[in-house]
Every structure is written in C-alpha cells, then in structure tokens.
C-alpha cells in the first residue's frame with residue numbers, strides 16, 4: 001500500500017480516545033425517518049451496482065480465456081515407438097526434431113526442413129486431436145513411428161550413429177524451433193498434411209490414391225518442377241513374369257493368364273497426374289495403388305517394357321504415394337528462394353500457415 005495515503009486512515013482511526021463520540025462521516029448524525037422516498041434513496045446505490053456490475057457468467061467467461069492463452073505450452077504427445085514396442089509421452093517439439101531427422105535428408109535446404117517441421121507438427125497434433133488416422137494400430141497412442149502409418153522418428157543417438165553429426169542435428173533443431181507452434185489449417189481446422197518423397201513431376205489428388213477419403217480441397221494435384229535431379233525421381237525394377245504371376249495368384253487364386261506378358265499386362269486408365277489408375281493383369285483388373293503394394297513399387301507412375309519373353313522391366317517415376325508435399329520438390333523450391341510458408345502453400349492448395357490454436 002502507498003504510505004502517502006495514511007492520513008485518510010488517521011482521520012477515521014478507531015484508536016480509543018482519538019475519535020471518541022464523534023461521527024466523522026456525518027451521515028448518521030440525525031435519525032432519518034423511514035419514508036418510502038428515503039428507503040428508495042438508501043437502496044439506490046445497491047440498484048446501481050446491480051446494473052453496472054457484469055453478471056457472474058461473463059466474468060467466468062473472461063477468466064476462462066486468460067488461462068487458455070497463457071497455457072499454450074508445453075504440448076506433449078503420446079508416441080508408440082514401433083522399434084521398441086514402447087508407448088511414451090514426449091514433448092511435441094522434441095519429438096518433431098526426431099521426425100524431421102528421420103523423414104528428410106538433413107542436407108536439404110533449411111526452408112524445406114522448416115516446411116517439413118510444420119507438416120510433421122500438423123500431422124502429429126491433428127492425430128492427437130483425433131481428426132485423421134486411427135489410434136487402433138498403435139494401442140491408443142497419438143502417433144506411431146512407422147512411416148507407412150504415421151511418421152518416422154529417430155533418436156539423436158541413432159542419428160549420430162547413422163552418419164549424422166551434431167551440426168546436422170542442430171540444423172534440424174533450428175528448423176523445428178524457428179517454426180515453433182506453427183501449423184497448417186484450412187477453413188479453421190488443422191489439415192491432413194500428407195507428404196511423400198518425390199512426385200515425379202506432378203503430385204496426386206488424394207481421391208486418386210484413397211478413393212474412400214473423397215476429394216480434399218487442399219490435396220489437389222500440382223505441377224512440381226525440378227525433381228528430376230534427385231535419385232528418387234526415377235527407378236527401374238526387373239521382374240520375371242513368373243514372379244509377377246505368383247504374387248497376383250496369391251491374392252487372386254482364380255486369375256487366368258495367357259502366359260504372354262505383353263498380352264496379360266494392360267494399362268486401362270491413368271489419373272489426371274499421369275499415374276496408373278487401373279491396370280489389367282491376366283483376367284483381373286486392379287487399381288494402380290494395389291499393384292504398387294503387391295510388387296512393392298516406388299510409385300504408381302509406371303511404364304513397362306519386356307526385355308525378353310519371361311521378363312518385365314517396370315520403370316517408375318517418383319517415390320511415394322504422391323499426395324501433398326513432395327520433399328524433393330520442397331528442397332528444389334527452397335533452393336530457388338521460396339520460404340517454408342511459400343513451399344507449404346505451393347503443395348497444399350488454399351491453406352493458411354498460422355499459430356496453433358488451443
């Protein structure tokens with residue numbers, strides 16, 4: 001309390017002897033008759049207080065907002081570590097360093113690493129909030145470390161043991177720290193930020209890969225330049241025709257072949273980005289995505305050639321499902337001078353890059 005105000009208290013002091021017998025307020029020096037007018041005047045201040053003071057529920061609402069804003073960190077996430085079959089709670093930002101280290105080469109442009117950090121963060125938080133994916137495959141944890149289901153993850157020790165050094169780890173940590181709490185949203189909701197290694201020149205619309213998910217406005221096919229310089233751009237695998245037939249028969253025992261790969265292999269349709277939509281193998285038709293899984297191919301952007309009568313060479317373009325951000329493309333754009341935000345906006349149509357709301 002400000003000591004300079006002590007005089008006010010001294011004036012109304014109840015110390016014995018000082019104010020004895022005196023009423024310093026002067027209000028009750030005379031008896032006031034209890035007429036209706038006087039009663040009204042007496043309760044008037046009370047009425048004014050009731051009108052001017054906000055009702056309790058508004059006070060509660062205002063108070064509720066303050067702790068939410070102040071309580072933004074730290075965010076933790078429950079991770080199922082597939083390699084160790086362990087579920088553990090991790091600090092989100094710490095966990096993200098391991099994800100970026102595992103999901104993108106540390107040699108990539110810093111803006112690409114930042115874009116990867118934002119995509120990984122949006123992926124993890126959206127799953128923790130139950131917006132996409134499922135918990136059933138990792139025993140109720142928010143995310144797992146299986147790249148084919150959620151996102152890869154590597155510890156710092158593993159990173160150092162597998163060729164990375166501390167400077168590289170610091171570079172990745174900086175990419176995560178400099179985008180702290182930044183996520184991607186569409187229409188106010190966290191997006192499903194799918195990403196892949198190399199698009200082969202154009203990304204894929206989500207419905208062409210997962211028809212059950214339907215169209216998603218921000219996961220549309222876009223032209224992705226300058227990816228051909230990366231190793232992941234093109235691949236070639238030679239199968240024997242018997243090998244392919246065996247794999248198809250395992251899944252479709254009733255399939256029939258003419259025993260001539262040039263007759264038995266037919267591309268029926270392509271998606272708008274040039275990937276195989278539907279293909280015929282003997283008497284069976286299947287989506288390109290199913291063939292990719294069956295033969296463990298890098299992508300569904302495929303060409304076939306027949307080196308001899310019992311061999312099929314499959315040339316693939318790109319690496320991964322092709323939906324959302326291409327990591328090679330992100331690096332290429334970063335080297336061209338795009339910011340991480342511009343990279344994300346390039347691959348995820350119409351999104352916003354903003355602070356995570358709680």
Ligand SMILES: [Zn+2]
Nearest residue numbers: 143144149150
């Ligand atoms: Zn998972």
